[in-house]
Amino acid sequence: xxxxxxxxxxxxxxxxxxxxxxxxxxxxxxxxxxxxxxxxxxxxxxxxxxxxxxxxxxxxxxxxxxxxxxxxxxxxxxxxxxxxxxxxxxxxxxxxxxxxxxxxxxxxxxxxxxxxxxxxxxxxxxxxxxxxxxxxxxxxxxxxxxxxxxxxxxxxxxxxxxxxxxxxxxxxxxxxxxxxxxxxxxxxxxxxxxxxxxxxxxxxxxxxxxxxxxxxxxxxxxxxxxxxxxxxxxxxxxxxxxxxxxxxxxxxxxxxxxxxxxxxxxxxxxxxxxxxxxxxxxxxxxxxxxxxxxx
Amino acid sequence: xxxxxxxxxxxxxxxxxxxxxxxxxxxxxxxxxxxxxxxxxxxxxxxxxxxxxxxxxxxxxxxxxxxxxxxxxxxxxxxxxxxxxxxxxxxxxxxxxxxxxxxxxxxxxxxxxxxxxxxxxxxxxxxxxxxxxxxxxxxxxxxxxxxxxxxxxxxxxxxxxxxxxxxxxxxxxxxxxxxxxxxxxxxxxxxxxxxxxxxxxxxxxxxxxxxxxxxxxxxxxxxxxxxxxxxxxxxxxxxxxxxxxxxxxxxxxxxxxxxx
Ligand SMILES: Nc1ncnc2c1ncn2[C@@H]1O[C@H](COP(=O)(O)OP(=O)(O)O)[C@@H](O)[C@H]1O
Ligand SMILES: [Mg+2]
Numbered sequence: 323x324x325x326x327x328x329x330x331x332x333x334x335x336x337x338x339x340x341x342x343x344x345x346x347x348x349x350x351x352x353x354x355x356x357x358x359x360x361x362x363x364x365x366x367x368x369x370x371x372x373x374x375x376x377x378x379x380x381x382x383x384x385x386x387x388x389x390x391x392x393x394x395x396x397x398x399x400x401x402x403x404x405x406x407x408x409x410x411x412x413x414x415x416x417x418x419x420x421x422x423x424x425x426x427x428x429x430x431x432x433x434x435x436x437x438x439x440x441x442x443x444x445x446x447x448x449x450x451x452x453x454x455x456x457x458x459x460x461x462x463x464x465x466x467x468x469x470x471x472x473x474x475x476x477x478x479x480x481x482x483x484x485x486x487x488x489x490x491x492x493x494x495x496x497x498x499x500x501x502x503x504x505x506x507x508x509x510x511x512x513x514x515x516x517x518x519x520x521x522x523x524x525x526x527x528x529x530x531x532x533x534x535x536x537x538x539x540x541x542x543x544x545x546x547x548x549x550x551x552x553x554x555x556x557x558x559x560x561x562x563x564x565x566x567x568x569x570x571x572x573x574x575x576x577x578x579x580x581x582x583x584x585x586x587x588x589x590x591x592x593x594x595x596x597x598x599x600x601x602x603x604x605x606x607x608x609x610x611x612x613x614x615x616x617x
Numbered sequence: 618x619x620x621x622x623x624x625x626x627x628x629x630x631x632x633x634x635x636x637x638x639x640x641x642x643x644x645x646x647x648x649x650x651x652x653x654x655x656x657x658x659x660x661x662x663x664x665x666x667x668x669x670x671x672x673x674x675x676x677x678x679x680x681x682x683x684x685x686x687x688x689x690x691x692x693x694x695x696x697x698x699x700x701x702x703x704x705x706x707x708x709x710x711x712x713x714x715x716x717x718x719x720x721x722x723x724x725x726x727x728x729x730x731x732x733x734x735x736x737x738x739x740x741x742x743x744x745x746x747x748x749x750x751x752x753x754x755x756x757x758x759x760x761x762x763x764x765x766x767x768x769x770x771x772x773x774x775x776x777x778x779x780x781x782x783x784x785x786x787x788x789x790x791x792x793x794x795x796x797x798x799x800x801x802x803x804x805x806x807x808x809x810x811x812x813x814x815x816x817x818x819x820x821x822x823x824x825x826x827x828x829x830x831x832x833x834x835x836x837x838x839x840x841x842x843x844x845x846x847x848x849x850x851x852x853x854x855x856x857x858x859x860x861x862x863x864x865x866x867x868x869x870x871x872x873x874x875x876x877x
Contacts, residue, residue, distance in 0.1 A: 500719065508790055519735075523726060
């Protein structure tokens with residue numbers, strides 16, 4: 323018999339003390355890491371806010387770009403971003419959900435499925451500029467769609483497809499198999515089971531994934547430069563075959579000018595972009611709650 | 618070899634007739650060449666220790682095993698003179714005519730009404746849906762408890778009510794046969810008793826095959842009992858005979874509680 327390691331008489335063994343110390347250090351480290359993120363975000367927001375809030379008014383939202391900072395506005399870029407986002411959602415959502423349904427509910431569990439699955443996971447990690455090159459070669463040149471909103475939206479759709487597919491698959495997989503059994507047991511066909519039971523239950527998760535992916539798309543610049551978004555546009559897009567610019571590109575364009583007034587309106591444009599993002603996330607939460615409450 | 622006692626079908630055709638049914642999960646054989654005649658409008662209980670293949674056999678009767686990846690069924694199951702496993706038989710149609718109630722209540726996350734309406738709707742029901750919902754809930758002895766809150770979520774019901782809802786949901790598609798896989802095993806004794814009373818009522822109109830690991834329950838509610846052991850049918854016959862005077866040593870050991 324050796325001496326007791328764990329005694330409750332107050333004097334902790336050195337091993338025990340070390341364990342508790344480690345635990346505390348770890349907790350502090352984790353807390354610091356979390357704070358780091360919050361503080362960095364707060365500093366960034368405050369900085370942008372101080373720079374840009376003064377410039378943010380109706381005139382800024384309703385004016386086109388200009389050579390003079392005080393007359394310039396984000397109208398073209400904001401509308402361009404909204405057009406691109408809307409069209410990207412319209413294209414990417416049905417394709418992704420369809421792919422997810424196929425992979426989860428229809429595809430056999432064989433090597434082809436696994437290969438597709440592996441490829442989707444890999445595609446999610448490809449740098450966005452590569453999608454831009456693809457968009458340029460495929461949509462702008464080969465399909466002759468030119469430097470249009472449609473080319474941009476198609477390119478961004480491909481970029482976010484893997485994200486939405488994987489999120490949708492996750493959501494579909496989370497639907498309990500007992501629900502599928504119940505529906506099949508009542509004489510439902512596979513399509514009826516999927517469309518009337520599985521999809522409605524998976525929809526909140528699918529929508530969340532879609533909005534997250536769109537949030538990524540709204541901040542993308544590089545692939546859109548590749549497919550020909552332009553930095554200076556003085557008209558509002560009126561259709562999918564129009565030229566366009568988007569907020570991140572407009573911001574980049576202004577920031578890279580030497581005059582400090584342009585830096586201020588760039589900050590204001592960043593605030594507009596953030597507002598757009600927050601609106602999208604709020605919409606996602608609303609949609610999700612509506613779906614969850616439906617009986 | 619299995620001992621099968623006389624099964625009295627009252628001169629009617631049997632509701633179901635399994636011939637040399639085997640089920641494999643991959644290489645593993647879970648059900649071994651079982652022959653079983655299910656008489657119409659009777660309650661047949663499948664009993665046996667856990668893992669002996671009761672659920673697997675039950676799921677053959679409405680082709681639910683088709684949905685299990687890697688499951689393979691051999692043999693024949695005859696239903697009105699047609700082998701359910703024939704190539705030209707549509708499993709969707711089979712499941713409509715042979716309904717199933719599962720071990721754990723599994724209502725849809727929808728209203729009580731929509732739980733009932735789903736089956737008729739997917740089967741193209743065109744008549745009076747409200748009437749059908751009411752009739753099915755009454756058959757399942759649930760109408761009095763829920764008639765004033767049909768639009769509430771089914772999840773707001775108690776476990777026993779949920780299971781009766783699942784039974785009502787199955788009845789709403791008007792099956793001829795109802796398969797039940799330990800329908801009361803997740804319920805308290807009172808709820809269990811209500812389900813048993815319900816089964817007693819239902820057998821006037823339906824043929825019922827019920828899996829149970831509860832021997833008292835089998836003895837109380839069934840007309841015939843099949844005892845399965847390690848994938849094989851050991852003995853099948855009238856319930857009183859099987860429980861009081863079984864022919865097989867293993868049956869006697871099981872029903873007297875010496876193993877299982
Ligand atoms: N989906 C499945 N895949 C592989 N093996 C299974 C599956 N379902 C059941 N089994 C096996 O088949 C045997 C019979 O299972 P089951 O029919 O569920 O038994 P019981 O209902 O009598 O408890 C068990 O050994 C079980 O492990
Ligand atoms: Mg079972």
